[in-house]
Amino acid sequence: MDKVHIEKNTVQETLVIPLYARKLCSEQFPTLFRDEKAMELIERLDYDFSQIERKSQSLMQRFGALEVAMRQNDLAAEVRDYLKQHPKAAVVNLGCGLDQTAETCDNGNCCICNVDFADVIAVRNTLLPERDRVKNIASDLNDTRWFEQIDDSDGVIFLAAGVFYYFREEQVKTLLRKMARHFPGGRLVFDTAGKKAVSMMIKTWVKQAGIRDVDAFFHVNDIEKDVIPWMGEAKVTSRGYMLGYYDLKDASVSAFFRFLAKVGDNMMRMQIVRIDFENWRGER
Numbered sequence: 001m002d003k004v005h006i007e008k009n010t011v012q013e014t015l016v017i018p019l020y021a022r023k024l025c026s027e028q029f030p031t032l033f034r035d036e037k038a039m040e041l042i043e044r045l046d047y048d049f050s051q052i053e054r055k056s057q058s059l060m061q062r063f064g065a066l067e068v069a070m071r072q073n074d075l076a077a078e079v080r081d082y083l084k085q086h087p088k089a090a091v092v093n094l095g096c097g098l099d100q101t102a103e104t105c106d107n108g109n110c111c112i113c114n115v116d117f118a119d120v121i122a123v124r125n126t127l128l129p130e131r132d133r134v135k136n137i138a139s140d141l142n143d144t145r146w147f148e149q150i151d152d153s154d155g156v157i158f159l160a161a162g163v164f165y166y167f168r169e170e171q172v173k174t175l176l177r178k179m180a181r182h183f184p185g186g187r188l189v190f191d192t193a194g195k196k197a198v199s200m201m202i203k204t205w206v207k208q209a210g211i212r213d214v215d216a217f218f219h220v221n222d223i224e225k226d227v228i229p230w231m232g233e234a235k236v237t238s239r240g241y242m243l244g245y246y247d248l249k250d251a252s253v254s255a256f257f258r259f260l261a262k263v264g265d266n267m268m269r270m271q272i273v274r275i276d277f278e279n280w281r282g283e284r
Contacts, residue, residue: 003044003045004044004045004123004126004127005045006045006046006123010119011117011120012119012120012123013047014097014120015097015098015120015123016045016047016049016052017052018097018099018161018162019038019041019042019097019098019099020038020042020049020052020056021064021065021068021069022035022038022065022068022069022072023035023038023039023042024056024061024062024065025065025066025068025069026038026039026069028062028065028066029069029251029252029253031251031252032069032073032246032253033069033070033073035072035100037100037128038098038100041098041127041128044127062257063257063260066253066261067241067242067264067270068162070241070242070245070246070261071162071241071272072101072161073245073246074191074239074241074244074245074246074272075101075159075161075190075191075272076101076104076105077245078157078159078187078189078272078274079091079101079102079105079157079159079189080105082155082157082187083105083107083110083157085155086154086155086157087107087109087110088109088110088111088154088155089110089111089152089155089156089157090110090111090112090113090150090151090152090154090155090156090157091105091106091110091111091112091113091156091157091159092112092113092114092115092150092156092157092158092159093112093113093114093115093159093160093161094141094158094159094160094163094190095115095116095141095160095161095163095166096114096115096116096120096124096136097116097120097124098123098124098127099161100128101159101161102114102159103134106133110133111133111134111135111151112133112134112135113134113135113136113137113149113150114128114134114137115137115139115141115146116137116139117138117139117140118138118139121136121137121138122138124136135149141163141175142171142174144175144178144182147179147182147183150183152183152185155186156183156185156186156187157186157189158179158183158186158187158188158189158190159188159189159190160188160189160191161190161191162191163190164190164191164192164218165193165198165217165218165219166217167217167218168217168218169217169218171218172218176188176230176231176275177230177231180231180232180234180275180277183277184277184278185277185278186276187274187275187277188274188277189272189273189274189275190272190273191270191271191272191273192218192238192269192270192271192273193219193220193268193269193271194219194221194267194268194269195219195221196267196268196269197219197264197268197269197270198217198218198219220238220269220271221269222269223236223238223271223273227273227275231275233279234275234276234277234278234279235275235276235278235279236273236274236275237274238271238272238273238274239271239272240264240265240266240270240271240272241264241265241270241271241272242261242262242264242265242270243261243262243265244265244271244272245272248261
């Protein structure tokens with residue numbers, strides 16, 4: 001089977017780091033998280049992983065992989081919760097990359113849509129092609145014509161993992177309000193972090209995406225001040241994404257990593273935000 005080539009310094013390259021993190025966490029914490037497909041896809045990519053692999057045993061690289069795994073676990077928990085009440089709903093993975101969180105939640109009745117840039121979807125179509133009840137949509141998320149390809153007649157839940165850090169605050173505000181207006185009864189779940197955490201990201205992997213000004217890009221220190229005022233009467237809640245859903249003691253995670261997880265949730269404001277659009281009536 002021919003490998004899929006990933007060009008350096010392209011949008012396609014943004015697929016690689018989260019994919020490798022899911023593979024690394026599957027190896028490091030198999031009782032907590034297991035992504036067999038990520039491990040398979042790594043082997044199918046024509047990409048020089050040597051630099052990432054050299055760092056893979058470092059303490060912070062391993063903790064970063066744990067962060068990625070917890071985020072995916074949390075979002076999957078939210079999707080499954082929504083599908084209990086709306087078993088035929090659309091599950092929409094925004095900025096999907098090569099992530100299969102939506103597919104892991106498949107109950108046999110829901111419809112799954114994966115949305116990302118055309119270059120990314122081209123790779124996904126090769127590695128993870130469309131099939132019954134699974135559709136890949138090529139679109140910039142801010143070009144909301146993709147809304148028309150989502151059937152929300154039986155409900156819809158959107159998930160966005162590691163996506164909005166690349167957006168300016170005004171872009172997130174505009175997109176969320178348009179979604180609330182277009183998909184009444186829908187739900188959106190996504191991860192956020194506070195200004196300190198985003199500053200650290202910018203010094204590392206986000207810098208590669210050309211992001212320099214932390215104040216201009218989306219971060220959430222306090223949902224009461226930073227998100228709720230945008231969303232009118234929509235219900236907005238949040239939980240820490242390292243410890244808000246799972247007890248890491250059950251997965252034999254080290255005491256030091258559990259300490260870092262507590263710092264992440266509390267000081268760094270790492271959260272999963274959930275917005276229910278049902279009562280949307282515009283700004284207060």
